[in-house]
Amino acid sequence: MKKTLIPLLSTCLALVAHAAPKPNIIYILADDMGYGDVHCLNPERSKIATPHIDRLAAEGMIFTDAHSSSSVCTPTRYGVMTGRYNWRTHLQEGVIWGYSKPLIAADRLTVPQLLKQQGYNTAMIGKWHLGMELPTLDGKPVMEGKKDQRKPKKTNIDWKGEIKEGPVDRGFDYLYGISASLDMAPYIWIENDRFVGEADNHHPSKPAPGFKKDQVLASIGNKTVEYLKKQDASKPFFIYVPLTSPHTPIVPSAQWKGKSSLGSYGDFMMETDHVIGQIMKAVDASEFAENTVVIVTADNGCSKAAKIDRLEKKGHFPSAHLRGSKADLWDGGHRVPFIVRWPKGVQAGSTSDETICLTDLMATAAELAGTTVPPHAGEDSVSFAPALKGEPIQSTRQGVIHHSISGHFAYRQGKWKLLLAKGSGGWTSPTERQVKPGSPVAQLYDMEADPGETKNLYTSHPEVAKQLLQQLQADVSKGRSTAGSASQNDIENIQLWKNNK
Structure with a gap:
């Protein structure tokens, strides 16, 4: 009996040892970066140097028809994390704020949760903007009865308390980031489920000691590099890196001011490209570079706060050949840069014209990790993994x-x-x-x-x-746009026509 089992056991161990290792995934999400802000995507009408993103594209694949699920911030981030459209929740328009309650329900599967189930280390470094339960001194909600969610006059936060229902409760092993945008209080770092230091409840718009808005982008890059240096090829990892740039406030650090000929926005875009380059340098210096999928994209198009009209007069068109910009239904609002580098699985210098959506991360990550999305999860997610191999996407989604x-x-x-x-x-x-x-x-x-x-x-x-x-x-x-049994939207009536059709 033992003689029969030993060869069988040896064979099984050999198969495991030679099984294709699951790829690492780094998902970098720029904030308000237009399709035309990346030079290689808009060579004739882009005046901003983006050498690191351009190199990423030259070494990987450009998706020319990729779309964020919304033309503004929070909704897109919900879709990235859940594979589901935001308007299936109560968020029918606009965004949430820095003190808002969680938008992702506790029982809703997220990409990091799915990948953790497949043995991945998971980390998020950057801007969350999907709500969390912040601890308070009196047990009452932070913004109860207050209308000014962006810049309140007074808050009741317990800066030493435990933060709940944030990224670490939605699948991330590690978090270093901020609750929302840099133009939304509170201005303080969060590490895992705790604040880093204390801010002032009587002056909520004042950053916490040591928190400098023009240093946040660099800190995100440095923390990501630091995390990468702790990883090795023995266990796959997923890092979600939602940048704070080039979103308002447009605050390039001192060393980047004046680097472009376009003012602060051009400078900030160049710094954004530099931070992406730092992350890529850390990947390239590692032992796992060959099997690491790096995705660079954006949550929506360029914001009018960038003073698009002035940029265009100087020859830079943030939306390239597309109409509109952030917030719009026209493609300039939601067609975004989408570049994938994976030396082991993507042909360098390749292009895909397939129409994809940022909700597609969940199904794609599942396929790359060798699993499938369970029923009643990722209802609007389709894997674009076939496109990475130059094959047609087998989509059950009609549009x-x-x-x-x-x-x-x-x-x-x-x-x-x-x-x-x-x-x-x-x-x-x-x-x-x-x-x-x-x-x-x-x-x-x-x-x-x-x-x-x-x-x-x-x-x-x-x-x-x-x-x-x-x-x-x-x-x-149907509650879903992909094949499968019907699911339920979180609200009963979704108004399709907003112009009283």
């Missing part, structure tokens, strides 16, 4: 749903894009209030012939508009 800051919907299927809005659905003119009387109630564009969304075909192709609307309605009502 991709876009969402603007004001909650307007759009639907993209193949070359067609339907917008349930008369104007931008966001901040770019014409907004919904600026559209001329008598304008069509919606917009329809052929994105192959007209990527700049200049010729509205809604009235001339009613059959196409009808088909897209029906598919959008089905994806919303």
Whole structure:
């Protein structure tokens, strides 16, 4: 009996030893970086030097038709972490704040949780902006009864207390970051479930001692490098690196001021590229570089706070050839840079024109880790892993749903894009209030012939508009846009038409 088992055991051990190791995954999410801000994606109309991102693209794959699930911050981050559209929650428009309660439900599977189940170390370094339960001195919610969520006059935070329902309770082994954007209090670092130091409840807009806004980006880079140096090839890891740049406040550090010819925004973009380069340098110096997937993307398009009109006068077009910018339904609001380098699995200098969404991280990570997304999780996530090998994506999703800051919907299927809005659905003119009387109630564009969304075909192709609307309605009502049993949205009625159609 023993003689039979020993060879069998030896064979099994040999198979395990030669099994393909699971790749490490580093997901870098820039904040408000336009498609055209990356030089290699917009060579003729970009005036910002991004040598490190350009090198990443030269050594990996560029996705030319990647979209954030929303044209603003919090909603996109929800989709990245859960593989599910944000408007399936109570967040139907806008964003949450630095003191807000958790948007991700406790029983909702996240990407880091899924990967932890597959033996990964998980870490997040950077900006969360998905809410958490902050400890208070009186047991009452931080912002109870107060309207000014961005810059309150007074708070009741217990700076020595335990933070709950944050990143470490949503799947991350390690956290070093901030609760929300750098233009939203509180301004203090958080490590795991504790504040680093103490801020002032009587002056909430004042940063905690040692917290300097123009040093946050560099600190995120340094902490990421520090974490990478502690890893080795014996266990796979997932690092989520949501940067704070080039989002407002546009605060390049002293050494980067004046580096571009475009003012503070150009300087901040160059510093953003530099930090990504530092992370890449740490990866390249490691023993696991060959089997590490590095993804660089953004949560939405460039913000008008960058003074886009001035940038364009100087020859820099943050949205490249696309119409609109952050907050909009037009592609400039949500078509984002998406670059993947994986020496072991991606051909250098390759390109994919497949339409993908940032909700696709969950299904892709699952496939790369050798598992599948369980039922009633990642309802809007499709794996783009086949595209990394130059193969077609086998999608059970009919199309991709876009969402603007004001909650307007759009639907993209193949070359067609339907917008349930008369104007931008966001901040770019014409907004919904600026559209001329008598304008069509919606917009329809052929994105192959007209990527700049200049010729509205809604009235001339009613059959196409009808088909897209029906598919959008089905994806919303079923609680999922991928194959599988119906799921439930968190709210009962989701309003598709915001213009009283």
